[in-house]
Amino acid sequence: MAEQHTLEPDDHAPTTGWVGASVLRKEDARHLDGKGMFVADVIIPRTREIAFVRSNMAHATLIGVTKPEGHAHQVFTAADLGEIDHLTAGPEIAAFRNTVYPPLAEGRVRFAGQTVAMCVAGSRAEAEDLADQVGVDLDPLAVVIDAVDAMKPGAAKVYDSWQDGAFMTSAVKGGDVKAARGKAKFSVRRQFKMARQTCNSLEGRGVLAYYDRRLDELVVYMSTQGPHVMRMALAQCLKIPEHKLRVIAPDVGGGFGGKNRLTPEEIAVVALARQVDYPVRWIEDRREHILASAHAREHWYDITLHADAEGTFLGLEGEVYVDAGAYSLWPVGAFAEASMAARNLPGPYRIQDLEIRNFTVATNKAPLGPYRGVARPGACFVIERMVDELAHEMGIDPMDLRQRNIVTAAELPYTTVGEMVLDTGDYPASLRGAIELINSDAVRARQKQGEPDGRRIGLGFAFYTEQSGHGTAEWTRRKSRVVPGYESCVTRMMPDGTVLLLVGIQSHGQGMETTLAQIAAHELGLKPAQVQVRHGDTGISPFGFGTFASRSIVMAGGAVAKSSRQLADKLRAIGAKLLQCAPEDTTLADGQVMSGSGGVSFAEIGRAAHVRSELLPEDVDPVLEEFATYEPSVSGGAFSYATHAAVVAVDPDTGSVELLDYAVCEDCGTMINPLIVDGQVMGGVTQGIGTALFEEIPYDEQGQPLATTLAEYLLPCASELPRIRVKHLVTPSTFTEYGVKGVGEGGAIAPPGAIVNAISDAFKETGAFFNTTPCTPRRIVAALDAARDAHSSHEVGA
Amino acid sequence: MRIQLELNGDRTRVDVEPRDILADTLREACGLTSVHLGCEHGSCGACTIEIDGQVARSCLILSIAAEGRPVRTLDGLAEDPVMQALKQSFHRKHALQCGFCTPGMLMIARDMIRRHDRLDEATVREGLAGHICRCTGYVGIVDAILDAHASLSDRHADSQADNQAGDRAGDRADHHHETRRAG
Numbered sequence: 001m002a003e004q005h006t007l008e009p010d011d012h013a014p015t016t017g018w019v020g021a022s023v024l025r026k027e028d029a030r031h032l033d034g035k036g037m038f039v040a041d042v043i044i045p046r047t048r049e050i051a052f053v054r055s056n057m058a059h060a061t062l063i064g065v066t067k068p069e070g071h072a073h074q075v076f077t078a079a080d081l082g083e084i085d086h087l088t089a090g091p092e093i094a095a096f097r098n099t100v101y102p103p104l105a106e107g108r109v110r111f112a113g114q115t116v117a118m119c120v121a122g123s124r125a126e127a128e129d130l131a132d133q134v135g136v137d138l139d140p141l142a143v144v145i146d147a148v149d150a151m152k153p154g155a156a157k158v159y160d161s162w163q164d165g166a167f168m169t170s171a172v173k174g175g176d177v178k179a180a181r182g183k184a185k186f187s188v189r190r191q192f193k194m195a196r197q198t199c200n201s202l203e204g205r206g207v208l209a210y211y212d213r214r215l216d217e218l219v220v221y222m223s224t225q226g227p228h229v230m231r232m233a234l235a236q237c238l239k240i241p242e243h244k245l246r247v248i249a250p251d252v253g254g255g256f257g258g259k260n261r262l263t264p265e266e267i268a269v270v271a272l273a274r275q276v277d278y279p280v281r282w283i284e285d286r287r288e289h290i291l292a293s294a295h296a297r298e299h300w301y302d303i304t305l306h307a308d309a310e311g312t313f314l315g316l317e318g319e320v321y322v323d324a325g326a327y328s329l330w331p332v333g334a335f336a337e338a339s340m341a342a343r344n345l346p347g348p349y350r351i352q353d354l355e356i357r358n359f360t361v362a363t364n365k366a367p368l369g370p371y372r373g374v375a376r377p378g379a380c381f382v383i384e385r386m387v388d389e390l391a392h393e394m395g396i397d398p399m400d401l402r403q404r405n406i407v408t409a410a411e412l413p414y415t416t417v418g419e420m421v422l423d424t425g426d427y428p429a430s431l432r433g434a435i436e437l438i439n440s441d442a443v444r445a446r447q448k449q450g451e452p453d454g455r456r457i458g459l460g461f462a463f464y465t466e467q468s469g470h471g472t473a474e475w476t477r478r479k480s481r482v483v484p485g486y487e488s489c490v491t492r493m494m495p496d497g498t499v500l501l502l503v504g505i506q507s508h509g510q511g512m513e514t515t516l517a518q519i520a521a522h523e524l525g526l527k528p529a530q531v532q533v534r535h536g537d538t539g540i541s542p543f544g545f546g547t548f549a550s551r552s553i554v555m556a557g558g559a560v561a562k563s564s565r566q567l568a569d570k571l572r573a574i575g576a577k578l579l580q581c582a583p584e585d586t587t588l589a590d591g592q593v594m595s596g597s598g599g600v601s602f603a604e605i606g607r608a609a610h611v612r613s614e615l616l617p618e619d620v621d622p623v624l625e626e627f628a629t630y631e632p633s634v635s636g637g638a639f640s641y642a643t644h645a646a647v648v649a650v651d652p653d654t655g656s657v658e659l660l661d662y663a664v665c666e667d668c669g670t671m672i673n674p675l676i677v678d679g680q681v682m683g684g685v686t687q688g689i690g691t692a693l694f695e696e697i698p699y700d701e702q703g704q705p706l707a708t709t710l711a712e713y714l715l716p717c718a719s720e721l722p723r724i725r726v727k728h729l730v731t732p733s734t735f736t737e738y739g740v741k742g743v744g745e746g747g748a749i750a751p752p753g754a755i756v757n758a759i760s761d762a763f764k765e766t767g768a769f770f771n772t773t774p775c776t777p778r779r780i781v782a783a784l785d786a787a788r789d790a791h792s793s794h795e796v797g798a
Numbered sequence: 799m800r801i802q803l804e805l806n807g808d809r810t811r812v813d814v815e816p817r818d819i820l821a822d823t824l825r826e827a828c829g830l831t832s833v834h835l836g837c838e839h840g841s842c843g844a845c846t847i848e849i850d851g852q853v854a855r856s857c858l859i860l861s862i863a864a865e866g867r868p869v870r871t872l873d874g875l876a877e878d879p880v881m882q883a884l885k886q887s888f889h890r891k892h893a894l895q896c897g898f899c900t901p902g903m904l905m906i907a908r909d910m911i912r913r914h915d916r917l918d919e920a921t922v923r924e925g926l927a928g929h930i931c932r933c934t935g936y937v938g939i940v941d942a943i944l945d946a947h948a949s950l951s952d953r954h955a956d957s958q959a960d961n962q963a964g965d966r967a968g969d970r971a972d973h974h975h976e977t978r979r980a981g
Binding site for chain 2: 006024025027028029030031032033034035036038040041043123125200201202203251252253254256285286508509510511675676678679681682683684685686687709710711715717718719721723724747
């Protein structure tokens with residue numbers, strides 16, 4: 001990876017313009033001075049603190065709540081919160097079983113950690129003291145903790161009236177898998193499990209709400225990825241007219257998907273703010289985050305891959321179970337997990353015969369939400385492990401098998417059996433790129449030679465595609481309750497010629513204050529330093545959906561380009577009059593409208609447009625403000641892709657894994673800012689490494705979570721990681737502005753596949769099968785023991 | 799109860815309860831919101847400060863235990879040359895995304911640089927154990943610390959050369975030579 005050539009936002013523009021330049025981030029300075037403004041940093045006088053009373057049982061009838069004597073006015077139950085409309089959450093599909101998820105429990109609790117009551121006091125500690133004194137009378141019910149068992153006849157139920165344990169059961173089918181099965185020389189069947197996680201943004205959730213008497217509006221500071229959509233939902237469920245509700249997402253300390261759902265604590269805090277005459281806030285602590293924020297992953301697979309004698313894939317069939325937890329979080333619950341897992345299972349391979357039954361199952365755990373990669377880390381883990389398993393069975397190199405089956409550049413665009421249109425790129429080139437980058441020959445040589453300390457070396461690869469920037473077509477296909485089909489931008493030039501961008505997305509680490517400024521600067525002939533981006537506040541920006549689903553650079557970037565071009569046209573029209581030439585003869589550069597050797601500065605045009613309207617052309621209105629919404633012309637998504645390569649050294653006695661090397665050969669189309677793309681990729685990879693090796697929320701048989709602090713829930717630190725290396729291929733999209741594709745999630749998708757393939761490779765000859773993430777030392781030793789036992793019993797039998 | 803803190807060079811009196819943790823006191827009573835709380839149980843490092851010249855996690859210190867001891871937060875290091883170099887390097891190496899871990903990372907990075915005449919990637923990575931960043935994958939952070947260390951060493955060497963035409967190599971050639979400069 002070459003050293004980045006970086007530019008400051010007030011440097012002179014590169015000759016190619018600002019698109020593609022590694023501009024150092026505009027948002028850095030405040031954070032480096034410790035002056036970021038996160039929800040917990042917002043000071044409103046007289047604010048009182050909230051602590052929640054949570055269920056300590058996984059499943060129980062809620063008989064009653066007893067408030068501590070003398071403090072009843074500080075304790076609130078569901079009955080005390082006034083009228084709340086429970087929003088219907090889940091897809092708009094008749095077969096989906098909708099549930100009511102009350103902000104504070106009503107009559108029943110369905111997971112350990114569910115909110116039962118809220119306590120208000122002058123400090124969090126005092127509020128927690130009160131919470132400890134609240135009596136919660138629970139009558140335990142049978143507990144459901146395993147999604148597969150929950151679908152068996154006679155299993156305990158989370159919802160009594162349901163015929164079985166699933167929110168939804170469906171199937172993704174295409175072609176003729178029976179015929180594929182009949183033709184197959186090889187049929188490899190395997191089971192896999194991906195553990196339950198939570199996003200663990202370093203800043204947890206947080207809400208501060210108060211009534212602003214002067215403006216007659218309820219102000220809600222909230223750590224969210226999408227303030228506009230949250231406002232819409234809060235307004236609906238709390239019956240507040242939307243023009244009297246303002247949601248502000250200030251600096252947000254990471255989201256990764258989890259902050260893109262409306263959660264009960266948030267509703268309860270805002271509901272309380274409706275009825276008290278003091279500001280209230282709740283700042284989630286880490287225990288609450290692991291216990292009760294949106295959970296993620298927890299998939300179980302039983303999959304069979306069919307192939308002919310040459311290893312050509314013929315078909316894929318089996319089942320996917322998703323442990324969705326007890327409720328659906330607004331807007332769409334966890335329904336997309338199972339169907340997206342199923343649709344993405346064929347990966348980039350020519351598999352047109354498919355039948356995957358999938359089950360989104362209710363259990364007594366915290367509800368599932370999205371987490372970076374949504375479903376695809378599971379799907380990629382499974383298909384990429386299956387490829388290696390089949391290659392092992394056939395006795396060939398897994399990368400040869402991939403090359404044999406992967407869709408080539410000439411076959412693109414390629415419609416998958418899951419009806420996704422893989423658009424542009426060169427997938428085989430990415431495979432080759434990763435082999436080269438990881439220096440496969442050298443790793444194989446080292447592996448052959450053996451380690452002096454007895455550790456085993458393994459090399460593994462995984463490929464994925466990442467649907468990004470998808471709009472109306474894809475989200476309506478998914479029957480989404482909210483269809484994020486566009487983004488919006490106001491490009492506003494001030495009288496002095498500087499620019500404000502008002503955008504509907506929210507940036508929480510993605511660097512959009514820089515990249516969107518780059519795009520406007522590129523279109524307007526300014527420097528990024530002259531463009532200020534305002535986001536995350538419903539009071540100042542036009543409606544938009546927020547940052548998730550690898551969509552913001554495609555959608556918001558496109559909206560910025562479009563509204564800035566509209567403004568450019570207006571600048572040229574005014575500039576042409578002042579320069580006494582035709583608008584067609586003008587260009588924009590260095591903050592001026594230029595024509596021939598003459599130029600007129602944006603400041604002069606700004607002055608004319610705002611305070612000297614006699615200077616304007618007759619057909620041009622005053623003020624420099626342009627609004628646009630944008631959706632790519634193809635709304636099924638632009639597909640980024642990458643091959644990841646991992647080298648591990650594993651101790652066969654202890655099962656401990658050291659990641660020796662990690663390389664990524666990726667293609668996200670045109671990069672607006674390569675420095676920021678690298679950061680997104682490396683950050684994603686690190687979260688994927690957490691999925692592969694460390695992170696898990698196990699539950700005991702009573703439904704008690706066994707990880708509630710960072711001492712049990714292990715997050716990757718620098719000391720566990722190698723230097724992640726990234727190589728870029730660049731195949732621009734044909735239907736987005738500048739040819740960009742989204743890149744936010746991709747890094748997190750492939751690490752489980754690549755790393756577990758590497759561990760598997762390290763013990764290839766033992767017959768040990770590694771099928772569960774996180775692939776912990778204990779699980780590795782258990783898999784090696786099982787293989788040894790199978791081998792010796794086989795010998796005894798023979 | 800009222801305690802006296804020596805906070806960023808100033809004597810400050812604050813009201814605390816015996817059970818208050820220093821992180822909450824610094825944030826809520828003193829308004830120093832550069833001290834971030836990521837876990838409140840000593841695992842994430844976001845609340846790292848300096849007390850008695852040593853880095854520490856302010857979520858694990860009772861406020862009353864800080865009585866009379868010099869406490870320094872990121873806010874009090876604006877003029878510190880090591881911190882200034884680190885901020886510049888963090889910016890240039892894209893060592894932050896959401897910015898929540900950043901104050902804690904800067905505090906531990908400054909400590910590492912002050913304690914090590916020589917720094918290599920492995921030492922930096924080991925030194926960052928227990929400091930969680932969920933965004934960057936740490937590559938930018940590691941590079942920034944090495945970059946700041948190198949730029950400060952150059953500056954240090956230049957001033958040494960100016961003052962005494964000393965032996966540059968001999969000054970810093972020893973491996974893993976650590977100097978702990980308390981206070």
